[in-house]
Amino acid sequence: MSAKTLYDKLWDSHLVQQRDDGSALIYIDLQLLHEVTSPQAFEGLRLAGRKPWRVSSSLATPDHNVPTTKKERISGVDGIEDPVSKIQVTTLDDNCNEFGITEFNMKDIRQGIVHVVGPEQGATLPGMTVVCGDSHTSTHGAFGALAHGIGTSEVEHVLATQCLVQKKSRNMLVRVDGELSPWVSAKDVVLAIIGAIGTAGGTGFAIEFGGTGIQSLSMEGRMTVCNMAIEAGARVGLIAVDDTTVEYVKGRPYAPKGAHWDMAVEAWKDLVSDKDAQFDEVVVIKAEDIKPQVTWGTSPEMVIAIDEPIPRAEDQKDPVKKEGYARAWKYMGLEGKTMLSDVVLDRVFIGSCTNSRIEDLRIAAEVVKGRKVASTLKQAIVVPGSGLVKAQAEKEGLHEIFEAAGLEWREPGCSMCLAMNADKLGAGEHCASTSNRNFEGRQGFGGRTHLVSPAMAAAAAIAGHFVDVNEFVKH
Amino acid sequence: MRPFTKHTGLAAPLDLANVDTDMIIPKQFLKSIKRTGFGKNLFDELRYEDEGQPDQECDGRPIRKDFVLNQDRYKGASVLLARQNFGCGSSREHAPWALDDYGFRSIIAPSFADIFYNNCFKNGLLPIVLQAEEVDQLFAEVALREGAQVIVDLENQTVTSPSGATFEFNVDNFRKHCLLNGLDDIGLTLQQDAAIRRYEEKRMNDAPWLFLPRGQ
Incomplete structure (x- = not known):
């Protein structure tokens, strides 16, 4: 039998039916649901008189437009001030009740961002197919799952069918060789990858991330990398299963137990690309070359290392790129600036499905500990990814470190990543954000987003502008 | 789903690469629990000068006059000409819903983001990938003459430019079949229920832990 990539293996093990035109029916093991992209789907089921095929394969939680202030959260869904958001969250509660789907509602400590909650509960397992009406579902690929x-x-x-009609993607390997420098994180790795291959570089591909620079990452870090595969155009990001994966899953509430655990671990050993597997494209990046990254424009590919000058439109040869750069310069208000350290920040956001896990918060806390946020900053908020992340952080006293430094400690949700709730940027405001998209208006009408790692966001909060966190912590 | 067979319509050129789904329909409009009514907020931030709100009347809002859809000559456009990587970003199906609700039937670009491309087919909206030079030619011809129409023929997989040039495009057979006949693909998949059950039985044997009640 010919050698297979991890993606090939996952595809083959979920193939229900191959069709002549290259499309196929693929079986789905886990569907995560949230309030924004599910109401019309449930309505469709009702209109057609259909029932879910297998309710136990679904898990729901509201995240996109839940408020994050204590005041609004204290009475659960009733406390949501925005009436339109309230209807959407209530609709999710009602639909889950009606169809018998497990939901972590706003009063449940397990509520949080779907892509934090699934792995945290052990609902996401290696070898699964995972889908969700959210492009950052690629996060779960960190577990050697097809997501x-x-x-x-x-x-x-x-x-309705437990299946999807899909066409197989091509295989890409992005290998990060070598060892990452101190204070260079998974976020810097994935931003550097997107900078190298472009925002459409992975379109049509499933990207497997490998190499020592990836293998050395924790599961949190691996999730950060896979999370942003979609920002490189790839719907699927994957990382092979190893001891780090198995250790993370072990003992989680929904993970298999006893004899099933042993059986599962044995099966998961095969969730790696075969040695001789062929990839349609291979990209190699040296870990040592990666420095702390900051986006300067309105696409995640508009990214540079902190010590590089902001690229100018007039230096671009490709006319489409030139026009895109000129538009981004104008939108971001970069005229008269050469380095990103020249940009005065208005807000800092630490959170999102990319960077709101306990490890992210620990790193941010380490940077701000004993320091104070810059007086020029209007706001700095820390939004944990789930109620359990929040509880863990509080157990470790991280919230006290943040609050002492002048950062707000919030309730879990997607928050300022997409600003569907009250957490947003004002027009023209610059934000250091640990989220995943710097599109025009993403964090608020006219808002200017700079994507960074939690360590870089924390250092920027103290300095009031971007700094190299590696230099910053020495002082 | 409304079938798509052949469509002749006014083409509007949106000369911008990497148009993301946040541009197509900003987040504040995603709070709706319906599939309809998004057309008035299509490209909201590109189209209007102020920040739009859900349930707001859009008639009196200040418009950005230079935006293509605000120009009189493109009123009633039903074919959108776009640039590379159209529809990148989130998986929100509100993006094709908004394009459809506005009145677009087809989008022509050199490339699309995967999820967006896929979502279009579920809504009777036909995304067409043409060569970059072909898209350039369409942009040029449409700019040349007001009221220029483009013919999109799904059966024959061709696009005919205002001057009569014909370009061929690819589309998966299954998607084409569903679109031509306006078929609900859930119904089609459910016809394969025996195959799905067979797969489940095998999978239950290979990986029983995936089928246990949670936490056992």
Whole structure:
């Protein structure tokens, strides 16, 4: 039998039916649901008189537009001030009740961002197919699972049939060789990758991330990398299963137990690309070359290392790129600036499905400990990824470190990553954000987003502008 | 789903690469629990000068006059000409819902983001990938003459430019079949229920832990 990539193996083990035109019916093991992309899917089921195929394969939690202030959160869904958001969250509660789907509602400590909650509960397991009506579902690929975002019609399709009609992607390997420098994190790695291959570089591919620079990452770090595969255009990001994966999953509430655990671990050993597997494309990046990254423009590919000058439109040869750069310069208000350290920050956001896990918060806390946020800053908020992350952080006293430094400690949710709730940027404001998208208006109408790692965001909060965290911590 | 067979319509050129789904329909409009009504907020931040709110009347809002859809000559456009990587970003199906609700039937670009491309087919909206030079030619021809129409023929997989040039495009057979006949693909998949059950039985044997009640 010919050698297979990890993606090939996952695809083959979920193939229900191959069709002549290259499309196939693929079985889905886990569907995560949230309030924004599911209401129309449930409505579709009702209109057609259909029932979910297998309710136990779904897990739901509201995240996108839940408020994050204590005041609004104290009475659960009733406390949501925005009436439109409230209807959406209530609709998720009602739909889950009606169809018998497990939901961590706003009063449940397990509530949080779907992509934090799934892995945290052990609902996400190696070897699974995982879908969700959210493009950052690629996060779960960190577990050697085949995971990707889908639209609402497909959410309905999976609920009704447990399957998806899919066409197989091509295989890409992104190998990060060598050892990462101190204070260079998974976020810097993935931003550097996107900078290298571009925001459409992975379109049509499933990207497997490998090499020592990836293998040395914790599961939190691996999730950060896979999370942003979609920002390189790839719906699927993957990392092979190893001891780090198995150790993370072990003992989680929904992980298999006893004899099933042993059986599962044995099966998971095969969740690696075969030695001779062929990839359609291979990209190699040297870990040592990666420095702390900051995005300067309105696409994640508009990214540079902190010590590089901001690239100028007039230096670009490709006319489409030139125009894109000129538009981004104008939107971001970069005229008269050469380095990103020249940008005065208005807000700092530490959170999102990319960087709101306990490890992210520990690193941010380490940087701000004993320091104070810059007086020029309007706001700095820390939004944990789930109620359990929040509880763990509080157990470790991280919230006290943040609050003493002048950062706000919030309730879990997607928050300022996409600003569907009250947490948003004002027009023209610059934000150091640990989220995943710097699109125009993403964090608020006219808002200017700079994507960074938690350590870089924390250092920027103290300095009031971007600094190399590696230099910063020495002082 | 509304079938798509052949469509002749006014083409509007959106000359911008990497148009993301946040541009197509900003987040504040995603709070709706319906599939309809997004057309008035399509490209909201590109189209209007102020920040739009859900349930707001859009008629009196200040518009950005230079935006393509605000120009009189492109009123009633039903074919959108776009640049590379159109629809990148989030998986929100509200993006094709908004394009459809506005009145677009087809989008022509040199490349699309995967999830967006896929979502279009579920909504009777036909995304077409043409060569970059072909898209350039369409942009040029449409700019040349007001009211220039483009013909999109799914059956024959061709796009005909205002001057009569014909370009061929690829589309998966299954998607084409569903779109031509306006078929609900959930119904089609459910016809394969025996195959799905067979797969489940095998999988239950190979990986029983995936089928246990949670936490056991």
